[in-house]
Amino acid sequence: MHEIVDRMRNKDIRALARAITMVENDHPEKLELLSDVFSLKKHALYFGLTGSPGAGKSSLVNRLITHVRNEGKTVAVIAVDPTSPFSGGALLGDRVRMNQHFTDDGVYIRSMATRGSLGGLARATKDAVRICDAYGFDVIIVETVGVGQSELDIMKIVDTTAVVLTPNSGDVLQIFKAGIMEIADLFVINKADLPGFGKLKALLKELVMMSKNEEHETAIVKTITTENKGIDKLWEKVKEHHSYLYSTDEGTRKRTQQQELEVYELIREEIWREVKAYIENEEGLPSIDADSDPYQLARVLFEKWKGDAT
Ligand SMILES: Nc1nc2c(ncn2[C@@H]2O[C@H](COP(=O)(O)OP(=O)(O)OP(=O)(O)O)[C@@H](O)[C@H]2O)c(=O)[nH]1
Ligand SMILES: [Mg+2]
Structure with a gap:
């Protein structure tokens, strides 16, 4: 067993951070490390949020952390910014937003940005998720800015992906982009307090009907993070999708294909x-x-x- 992984097994949080840095920088011992990490796989719930800048992803994550912690579960958050060459920028605001969780042992927050890794950011993020799983977090949340191709790639890492949209923002154009309907396991309409909510919801409903998946209907969840509304419903839908993936043939097929x-x-x-x-x-x-x-x-x-x- 790699020394870093051994330390992770003893709940050394610095070893966890070090392991993620190693995959980010394509350390020569990376594959050896990841193989050990994989042998410790624990089956955390992997959930991802993607959406335009400022859609409220971090605010949602912040509320979700509290919600998940109240269920007695631990949570790791990986914030990915494909547009930034260094980690830190995007996280600065998030540090403020998620501040209350920084002293909680059951919460780990890490940002990742485009850097050395040969396989690119998507690869490094996937490895980071596995590392957090091996460490023993119950829930792993990946937040990524934007809805371009690189974000779609990153989202292949998680089991359940939410696309976050807001009313009245031109965001609706996002859903017509290639690949969005395929990756969206559920839609979140955040900032539902703003005008235009009804219109966006009606349009989404229609689109979901058109691309209907017989086994699992794409849910549309309404949230207002500033008022802590809809978070419980969102989490319920995430868990519903997760159990669909892990208890049906269709789900098994999807996961095998990913593998x-x-x-x-x-x-x-x-x-x-x-x-x-x-x-x-x-x-x-x-x-x-x-x-x-x-x-x-x-x-x-x-x-x-x-x-x-x-
Ligand atoms: N009115 C309203 N504002 C909200 C809501 N949720 C978030 N906001 C505001 O939207 C702004 C952006 O929120 P963030 O959570 O940083 O959004 P984000 O999607 O993480 O942004 P990036 O990481 O920069 O892409 C903040 O000023 C929030 O206070 C909401 O439900 N209603
Ligand atoms: Mg954010």
Whole structure:
């Protein structure tokens, strides 16, 4: 067992933080560490929120933390900002917003941003989630800003994804983006105190009907975080979706499919790592200039690597 993982088993929170930094920075012992982490897998509930900047994701998370803690469960929060090259920026506001939880041992809050990791932010976040699971948190919440492709990738990490929308913000356009209906296990209309709530809800309802999933209907939950309204309902819906995933054939199929994709992803990352190291060892790319044919060059190098690898 890796020393860091051993320390995590003894509930050393600094070891947990260190492990996440190791995956963020693509530490050479990363895969070894993650394998040990995986062997400690505990099946936390993985929940993700995504939505436009300022939709109220952190406010929702903050309320959810309290709600989950009142149920006697521990919770880890991973705040991901794909637009920021360093962690900290997005979290600064969140620190203020989630301040009350910082002294609670049953709560861990961590931010992640685009950095070294070869597999990218989505990969590092997925690993971070697993690390928090191994540590023993009951619930793991991932918050990510935006609803672009990278956020969709990040959300493949969690079992249940909520897309957070607000009335009167042009947010409604988000749901027409490719992939949104597929990743949204439930919709949250936050800031339901603002005008335009009815209109947005009606539209969402229609869309949900159109893309109807026979086994599990996408819920639409209304929240007002500033008044602590709708949080219990939201959590109920999250748990409902979770039990659907873990108690039906359809759910098992979905989870198996995810697992398969992950194996491919890891293989891709490993091959890339090896080929890159190989090329660097071979003194970099051979005489390349702006007019070089990249296809030809890539093929030559790949064949050369394959030849030497066998
Ligand atoms: N009126 C109203 N305002 C809200 C509600 N929920 C959150 N807000 C406000 O919306 C603003 C943004 O909230 P955040 O929780 O930081 O939103 P976020 O989605 O985490 O924002 P980013 O992380 O920057 O994308 C804050 O000023 C909140 O007080 C709500 O239910 N009603
Ligand atoms: Mg936030």
